Amino acid sequence: MDAMAPAPRTIGAVLRRIRFAGWPQLLALALVLAACRAVSPGFFHLRLVDGRLFGSLIDVLDRGAPVALLSLGMTLVIATRGIDLSVGAVMAISGAVAATLVNAGSPVAVAVGAALAAGLGCGVWNGVLVAILRIQPIVATLILMVAGRGIAQLITGGQIVTFDDRALGFVGTGSVLGMPTPVVLVALVAMSIALLTRRTALGLFIESVGANERASAYAGVGASVVLIAAYAASGVCAALAGLVVAADIKGADANNAGLWLELDAILAVVVGGTSLFGGRFSLLLSLVGAMIIQAMNTGILLSGIRPEYNLIVKAVVVLAVLLLQSPPVRNRLSRTGGAAR
């Protein structure tokens, strides 16, 4: 990829853009957090346990990390007007590969490398189906969504493969400077992708392919390469999320790891305001979307409501967030009160 000189962007300009584009998401996050505080007075309390920050707020970041990682990759894919349904299954494959390898005596670096390589392979497979064979993304990635879990089960032999390796466990339950490792991983991945897409022309290419693939091809953008790169990135992010989830329970659960998480990841991206029609994206707001979803999950668990109501509460909150983003509702809100500011 030839890296063109990036368009200069001041921090102020970026902030201004966030403030205008992202207020419904930030407002929603604030409201959900306030609701959490209402149901659980200790929600914002933080303390150190064994050199690690401990508290509900940290839980939200920590538990939200897998969906946050998925949403980063998913944002790129959705920006190209695609979708990646296979990420949950790729998580299962990655966890299965890593757990099986460490149990077979491989060094952790090899196990982690192999898991990420498996994710990359899955992503490239999806990308080739979409970009070269021109299969609709939803169908192309559905193949791996279904088959991937079967592959993971073949790797684990249909069982939960547990491991005692502390270095691999660190990926899920360790901490760096008091922050849980998964949260640090999300930050690192988010920054790398942000740099790659905003400091090089890659982001522009992705947006142009999403907005109008044919026009970008005529303009000299290698659409196939961009598409494959987006799906590959999504695959690697999913593999990383799979490592986090497996390391968290010190076991690879091929049947349940990442089950339905592709939907949460898509939801996070959509709640974050990235259009499913492609063409523009915001990594930061996708992360905010992931945090909204997780804050809601944690809040429901803290609230003590009966589990039968979990999904209904979630649906209502998601509807409210999406309503905040709906142009007619937004226009009315900004006209009536300066809520937009």
Added chain:
Amino acid sequence: MTPKSTIPAFGVLALLMTGTAAFAADTLTVGFAQVGSESGWRAAETKVAKQKAQQDNVTLKISDAQQKQENEIKAVRSFVAQGVDGIFIAPVVATGWDSVLREAKDANIPVFLLDRQIETSDPSLYTAAVTSDTVLEGHMIGDYLAKITNNKCRIVELQGTVGSSPAINRKKGFGEAIAAHPDMQIVRSQSGDFTRSGGKQVMESFIKAENNGHDICAVFAHNDDMGIGAIQAIKEAGLKPGTDIKVVSIDGVPDMFKAMADGEANGTVELSPNMAGPAFKALIALKTDHTQPQKWIKTPSTLYTPATAQAEYDRRKPLY
């Protein structure tokens, strides 16, 4: 085990057939429509079925339905077409079995349901159901928890998947057991979806909601996997599972025996993976001297405590 044929259905991996198509006069052939391999317990159930088949000199054909009812129905139809001597079904869901069961009945093939019941308007469509008594399991672990806490305990509950019958029944049985003790109360109850990470995440939030875990006396998990997740959450909160917060659950998977041996859990009620054994016995009795089996063949539920955990772990490990 060798995969021999592939179902042309989308995404479905393979129909696993075991054994050869031997139709010797003296051996019975049984087709087993298995759910899939969604848990370690399920894999153990399949493994035990193969062992018992060998012991009883039965040719066993197992189909893996990949958690889909339509695959199970297809498998049953193919068993009927092959003219097997008996069909075992571990039903994925409770409803929708009437028409395929009628086909089996018309072909005079006895059908045994393993580990789950079905809802049907005509119970004569199947010969017998071999399942555990899930209400009893909940009751037994509730009684045991009352004993080890002197009838006084603030309990948090990790429920199974909302609406699933083991979740409903285990909750019911546990509730009945502790109802006799006014100082035993379930203070929080949420679903951990029968998974380790679900159990861990729910337990983390329970710990925060209950004075960082100091107000919780025990956690009751509807299955061992959630219990194991809860143990990890308790440890990460700086508390000692098994002592600071007692851990009881149901299923009897090896990892729970290991946790008990390490002093991190207090008890589990085993859901026996030997569902096929009693079914083979009943089928052979039916075929040789026409003994009608009981409609509900209950498998035993056994309580296990840390005292015997290490030995039980060593005994069970090869099965899983």
